[in-house]
Amino acid sequence: MAIDKNQILASLENVKHPETGQSIVDMGMVENIETDGKKVSFMLKTRKPKDPFAASLKKTAEAAIKKMDDGLDVSIEVFSPPVIKAMQDDPLSKVKNIIAVASGKGGVGKSTIAVNLAVAVAKTGARVGLIDADVYGPSLPKMFHLEGERPAVQREGEKEWIIPIEKHGVRVVSIGFFVRPEDALIWRGPMATNALKQLLTQTDWGQLDYLFIDLPPGTGDIHLTMVQETPVTGAVIVSTPQEVALADAIKGIAMFEGEKINVPVLGLIENMSWFTPEELPDNKYYIFGKEGVKKLSEKMDVELLGQIPLVQSVREDGDIGRPSVLDENNPAGKAFDELARHVISATEKRNKEKPPTRKVDIHNPQG
Helix, strand or coil: CCCCHHHHHHHHHHHHHHHHHEECCCCCCCCEEEECCCCEEEEECCCCCCCCCCCHHHHHHHHHHHHHCCCEEEEEEEECCCCCCCCCCCCCCCCCEEEEEECCCCCCCCHHHHHHHHHHHHCCCCCCCEEEEECCCCCCCCCCCCCCCCCCEEEEEEEEEEEEECCEEEEEEEEHCCCHHHHHHHCCCCHHHHHHHHHCCCECCCCEEEEECCCCCCHHHHHHHHHHHHCCCCEEEEEEECHHHHHHHHHHHHHHCCCCCCCCCCEEEEEEEEEEECCCCCCEEECCCHHHHHHHHHHHCCEEEHHHHHEHHHHHHHHCCCCHHHHHCCHHHHHHHHHHHHHHHHHHHHHHHHCCCCCCCCCCCCC
């Protein structure tokens, strides 16, 4: 009988990587499956330049497929990313735009916005990175279904460089890859800021069109460290429509556009704009107030970049590590695609009208 791709993937689900315990399918290691009668071929793509388990995984994968039909001719090509021979001192030198994703307060869905925005921009063909700077409560490993993953670390001389994990077209780095979340929660300020410095300055991002930085809520040491270590192109502020969230959003705008920081605010993003039940897709219920962020954007003359509805599937998708923007039938997914277009447009406009942002020197504020 003929073997189809779904049968092959189902068989390879049983092949687990010894280092992570995940299947090679869930890890995204299986690519370019082709079948022709009794012939089966695919690419086994390793996560790091020299995976010591590559040979055994290839052998196990071949055995798993032949278990379906011992007469199959199985061809597996192992592909490993090249070893980087030389690294620049400034790993951000090839990053065109660095965008901070911030919120005045917690609980407004900032990380959900950051993840879906990054994936949506990557869907346009842009090269995208995402750094989880919320060092006290890193959530990106869960939202990308990368819990338990560890990025490869490459040594060059006395320096060690983190190689981002790529998922859904986005290069991802999070402090959650290196520590348990409960350990991060008890860090004191200097420990947290030093951790962020390492992620920013010791990661090999390569060439990127956009690097999004998911900041912790509020305004504090982490935000100050970021603008001192990186030339931030612009910031987007996430808020829900209710008054208490809007008051904190105003503080966020004031921080970025203050004299000492002077980072342009590209615009505001209204999350949880309205609730739409699945059984009543045309109904809108304004649980947190109507168009509060839109009114604030008009008042402060800051662009409204997007309004994201409160949809149950967004929460469910986040819990299982699948960004909602990947679902074309999800109303929130369509809103994230539109948001990405507006953020790209706002960034291009900012770059035409304003000079590049410099790293902040607290003793010598930008003019």
